[in-house]
Amino acid sequence: MRAAIDVGTNSVRILVAKVSPQGLEPVLKEAQVVRLGQGVDAAGRLSAAAMERTLDALEELAGKIPPGVPVVGMATSAVRDAANGQEFAQLFEERLGIPLEILSGAREAELSFAGAVLSLRALNLPEPITVVDVGGGSTEIYTGLATGELLGGGSSQVGAVRMLERLITAHPLRKEEKLAMEGEIERILTPVAEQNRAYGPKTLIAVGGTATTLAAVIQDLAEYSDEKVTGFAFSLIELQRIYEKLGTLTLEERSRIPALQAGREDVIVCGTAVLIKAAELLGFQKLYASAWDLLHGRLVIAVDWGF
Numbered sequence: 001m002r003a004a005i006d007v008g009t010n011s012v013r014i015l016v017a018k019v020s021p022q023g024l025e026p027v028l029k030e031a032q033v034v035r036l037g038q039g040v041d042a043a044g045r046l047s048a049a050a051m052e053r054t055l056d057a058l059e060e061l062a063g064k065i066p067p068g069v070p071v072v073g074m075a076t077s078a079v080r081d082a083a084n085g086q087e088f089a090q091l092f093e094e095r096l097g098i099p100l101e102i103l104s105g106a107r108e109a110e111l112s113f114a115g116a117v118l119s120l121r122a123l124n125l126p127e128p129i130t131v132v133d134v135g136g137g138s139t140e141i142y143t144g145l146a147t148g149e150l151l152g153g154g155s156s157q158v159g160a161v162r163m164l165e166r167l168i169t170a171h172p173l174r175k176e177e178k179l180a181m182e183g184e185i186e187r188i189l190t191p192v193a194e195q196n197r198a199y200g201p202k203t204l205i206a207v208g209g210t211a212t213t214l215a216a217v218i219q220d221l222a223e224y225s226d227e228k229v230t231g232f233a234f235s236l237i238e239l240q241r242i243y244e245k246l247g248t249l250t251l252e253e254r255s256r257i258p259a260l261q262a263g264r265e266d267v268i269v270c271g272t273a274v275l276i277k278a279a280e281l282l283g284f285q286k287l288y289a290s291a292w293d294l295l296h297g298r299l300v301i302a303v304d305w306g307f
Contacts, residue, residue, distance in 0.1 A: 001027060003071040004295045005062065007092070007100065009037030009078040009136025009161050010267060011209060012054060014061045015295040016069060024118065024300055028064065029226065031209075032057040033263025037078030037137050041162045046082045054088075055095050062096050072298060073100040076108050077137030077159060103294075105155025109133065109140035114148050114297030116205045116290045119230050121146060125288070126202035132278045133293065134210040134271050136161035141192050141278060143199040151199045154192040158185055160210055160271030168270060171254075173247040181270065185277045193281035204284040207293040209264065210271030215289035216259035218242060224259045226291035236276070236285045243272045 003016040016028040036054040039047055065071060073092060079085040079102050089100040103111070112133040128151060133140040142153030167181040215229040218238055246254060246269045254265040279287055 001066065001069045002299050003065045003069045004298045005058065005071060005073040005096075005098070006295050007036065007054065007058070007073070007075040007079060008209075009040070009076065009138075009159060010035055011136075011263070012036070012057050012061060013295060014065060015299065016065055017296070017299050019299050024296060026226075026296075029295075030061055030064065031261075032061065033261065035136075035161065035263070037161050039165070040078050040082050040137065041165050044082065045084050046078065046088055051088050051091065055091060058092070059095060062098075071098050073098045074111075074294065074298060075100055075102045076294075077105075077135055080104070081137060081157075105138060105140055108138075108294055109142040109153060109155060110150060111294035111297035111301065112140060112207050113142050113144055113150060114300055115292040115294060116207050116297075117144070117146050117148060118296065118300060119290045119292035120205060120288060123231060123288075125205075128199050128201045129203045129205060130196050130199075130201035130282060131205045131207060132211075132275065132282075133208045134206070134274045134278070135159045135208055136267065138162075139189065139192075139274055139278065141189075141196050141282070143196045143201045153196050156188050156192050158188040158274055160267040160274065163270040163274065164267050168266075171251045171266065171269075172249060173269060178247060178273075181273055182277065185274050186281070189274070189277055189281055193278065196282060201282065203288065204279060204282060204286070205288045205290055206275055207290050208271075209261070210268065210275055211287075211289050212291050213260060213264060213268060214239065214242060214272060214275070217257055219259075221259040224261065229289050230291045232289045234287060234289070236279050236287070239272065239276055239279070239287070243269065243276055246272060
């Protein structure tokens with residue numbers, strides 16, 4: 001068995017899995033919403049309070065990894081962008097005894113792509129395949145082949161937490177703020193979307209907490225399930241409908257949606273806006289969701305299986 005830890009902008013996660021030349025079998029996967037990236041867009045630094053609650057959550061999650069299992073730690077946008085990101089990485093290693101790799105946007109995309117295409121390989125989806133990973137602080141869009149080979153793409157500084165903090169002040173959304181957010185997302189995402197369109201992608205897979213949550217909500221699941229989310233296909237029209245509905249709800253009303261993870265009530269509508277705009281700019285009317293992402297990709301690459 002092997003384990004991986006992901007320190008994201010909005011949440012921290014662990015994955016323990018059996019990895020072999022025959023495949024990857026998840027054994028344990030857990031997450032906590034901690035909002036490490038709170039205020040990073042404006043201040044350029046991780047706050048002491050955000051770092052402390054994140055490290056507390058990480059210690060709790062890491063304690064669930066069986067003794068003796070090799071563990072890798074990864075951090076994405078919030079730590080990557082923060083001026084004191086290296087300070088957090090040092091605290092992480094001191095508290096957990098594990099080095100923390102601060103991923104570049106390109107490396108993050110490579111791992112997410114690997115996890116996504118591996119999870120849906122049995123579907124024999126048309127290639128090239130584009131994978132969009134909407135995170136709290138950034139969005140990665142890369143195109144490649146089912147073998148894991150990347151053709152190209154990029155990372156953009158647009159994410160659910162970043163858009164929330166920059167442009168949204170009320171729930172339900174105010175019309176003028178909603179329009180401003182959509183315009184900002186389009187402005188930032190357009191260059192990377194155009195890069196990917198040049199490869200003529202035939203399939204779009206969405207990964208990350210926004211995508212998997214939406215796949216669960218669209219299915220009206222009584223509780224979230226990785227198995228029911230991975231491989232689920234939904235239309236751009238369905239996505240637009242749920243976006244409009246979420247935008248009219250208060251935070252309390254969103255919290256009563258069974259499949260919506262606690263702590264995502266405020267960011268889910270912003271993440272949905274990013275995902276919709278990505279699909280529109282890429283020219284897709286249909287998306288597949290996958291709960292397999294950079295955690296799974298990192299464990300697969302760790303044993304050099306297939307990628």
